[in-house]
Amino acid sequence: MEVHSGDYRARARRIIEETPEVREAVTAATRTFVEHRLEAFADLDEDALSHWAERVKSHALTHLADYLEEAEARLVERGAHVHWAESASDVHRILERIVRDNGVKKVVKAKSMLSEEVGLNPFLESCGVEVLETDLGEYIIQLFGEPPSHIVGPSIHRSLDDIRAIFHERLGTPRDASPERLAAAARELLRNAFLTAEMGISGGNFLVAETGSIALIENEGNIRLSTSVPRIHVALVGIEKVLPKWDDLSIFLQVTAKSATGQPVGCFVSIIQGPGGSAAGEPDGPEELHVVLVDNGRSRLLADPEVWEALRCVRCGACLNICPVYRQTGGHAYGYVYSGPIGAILAPGLVGLEETLPLPFASTHCGACKDVCPVRIPIPDLLHVWRKRAVERGLTSGVERSVLGLWASVVTRPALFGLAEKVAGLIPDQVVRHLPMLREWSAGRELPRATGRTFRELWDEGIE
């Protein structure tokens, strides 16, 4: 997808000022996720689980090449086609070939953030292929023509009324249709798509090296259908998704579901080893399985000694749900497929710091995300690394630098500091309100009340 992170502030402002209902919907949904997560972990030794999960993912990442080769070998043994894509355009080329070779006209898609990352839908549509998102949330945002607003709940920014309106317009459901009625309308339309599409496209939550298994977690059954009914299944899997052993899988399935929605595990999990159908001597299932292992910036991020740990991410969305900054806007403000705290550290790593610059600064550094990450990614520290680099590369704004520079030169000289504070105290509010930064402050907040004297003065006078 295109990256629009540069206008983070403008996008955030528009969402807050022009669509206040988005803020309400996102806040309500994320708070529900947080409550469910808390309940799910209430009786668990969360520390022991997260330390273990961190070690397993770090082990996988520090032995990644070997595990990728192992997974590939297992998949090939089972008759799967394994493709390697360095970039989004590689993914496009690979898909174009599969589509052309098989005369694919219709694709059903199961939720995949990676497919959003590489802009797959517009590409396939440009090849003349009809693409239908089948996850209900993804289907909703496809109707709206929007990118996902959340890793787990792509449509959390849309209210029931929004969805009623677009379904009425596009599917002809009544204006006051119940959620059940809306879901039934989508089910009917998409059921037909499952039965007629030649190809299903999924992502992959995990890739188990030992068995070459692709594991997918969901609640609706659309992933099971997309990977079972069409003749061809294509799975897009980021190279960082590796788990070393079959025995690692059960805990990761549970930890991811608990962190995401508080469920013990998703209602449906698909663990896919190879193609089905006659190729496998099975009654049904896809005759062809194509697994596309996607780099798209991941190996560069892995090489980064300060930020590589971000690749442990299992995309549970817990850091988005807990983030008070994310809650005000939802994901669209971030202008990138991955939003919230994890998006703010992945975006500069996968796309580049210059292109995604304000994102590492789109955080108050409150630290709430660090406490909920099931694989212990030190998100605040990684945000700080990107901030540090932005300063080192001279990418921060001139005003900001000069204000901080002035601050620095004054506060490290005690005499000057005392004097500067006095002078600052003498500038009338009307002037202050127009100074850079103070202008931004005073648009929605009153300036601090003047206390008259500084503590230094009180101290010198003697404190009784």
Add this chain to the structure above:
Amino acid sequence: MRVSLFVTCLGDRFFANAAADAVRLLRSLDVEVDFPKDQTCCGQPAWNAGDVPEALRMATHTAEVFADADYVVLPSGSCTAMLRCTYPRLLEAPAVAERSYELAEFIVDVLEVTELGRGLEGRRLAYHHGCHALRELGLETQPVRLLESAGAGVVPWEMDQECCGFGGLFSVKNPEVSVAMADRKLDTLPDVETVVSADGGCLLQLDGRARHRGLPIRFKSLASVLWEARRGGA
């Protein structure tokens, strides 16, 4: 016992009376308070902005100023977290890191005083946890315990641990989101007369927003309220 007060830049400029109350409170607990005049800023604004060299300069200076202090006490959770949790990443074994305490933390954990007096009898307060105090220092129970033991009712607030939206430069780089965050705090506030916090930045943010909206809520530094607890009466 002797402590050195690190008033912090916000404390010096915007919370001078609260810092003075901290001095009064400590003295009333038989603690001798000293104020090294060479102190400036802990360097947290620069650190948060990603300006590591500037943060290092300020940290170096602060560590020197307080090199001989037995204890450094700060009326600020956030600055205490900078000294204790971030300085060790900037400086080699900074002694100041392990000797620094936020005021309420110092009173409860070091002085082992849990009752200051009964000066808050009948008061209805809400307590806002500053993020760095809460998550980096683990300062959670101490301030509330001191308020309650002085007779105050600390009213449960569902958002008491959520960020107020200040975040230093964040408040001016992303003012719309920052203000929306403050609104979320204010809109969920229970019926109380005063909101108390150990962090000046949070108080400026919440008070600035509440006044802009014309909300009749008072915001007070923990130091001042604890001094009221000790001295009695408002």
Add this chain to the structure above:
Amino acid sequence: MSRDARERILSRVRDANRDREPVSHPGPLPEAAEPPGPFTQAADAEVDGQTGVADPVDAFENRLRAAGGEVVRLADKAAVRAWLKEFASEFESVSVCKGVPQGLQPELAAAAPSEASLGVSLAVGAAAQTGSLLLSSREGRQAQLLPPVHLVWVRAQDVHTTLGEALQACREDLPATLALHSGPSKSADIGQILVTGVHGPGRIIAAILGADA
């Protein structure tokens, strides 16, 4: 070209890790840290008013019910026959997966999975920890997925305590797809309101077969 991409990716990944201290695998999760699953969690107490359930079949039942699934336990062949006859009367047609024994097939008109009102399958195992039924693609997937109601037979002796144990039991002979079904199809994507039966079956019934069934 794709071969080149493979080599380049693998070589970049190797280079990236070259100077990094390898992290060792921690081994299995210590047993004490295993998610307690249905044994202690409050959600289960609400289901049957008790906690500390130790028997995996009881625990499995609690967990699946908590997720909105239905459970029936049948001790012997007579109980199976009687229950199945009554249960089948709610439906018009059935799609039965390959390998479901004759005695476990309802007497209903056979229909294609996309037309049948009931799908019937036989689980290869179950996990109490997560309330999951393990289904193999070898018996055919469409009857597991397309009908609005899914009846899954599972033998009591195949119900494992943890998900890890249940998966381990399948490890040596994995089908093309091993699936876990742990509740009815559901979604909260429409205004955060829970809806069941979105794409997959909106009802799932686990029929647990006792030793004499």
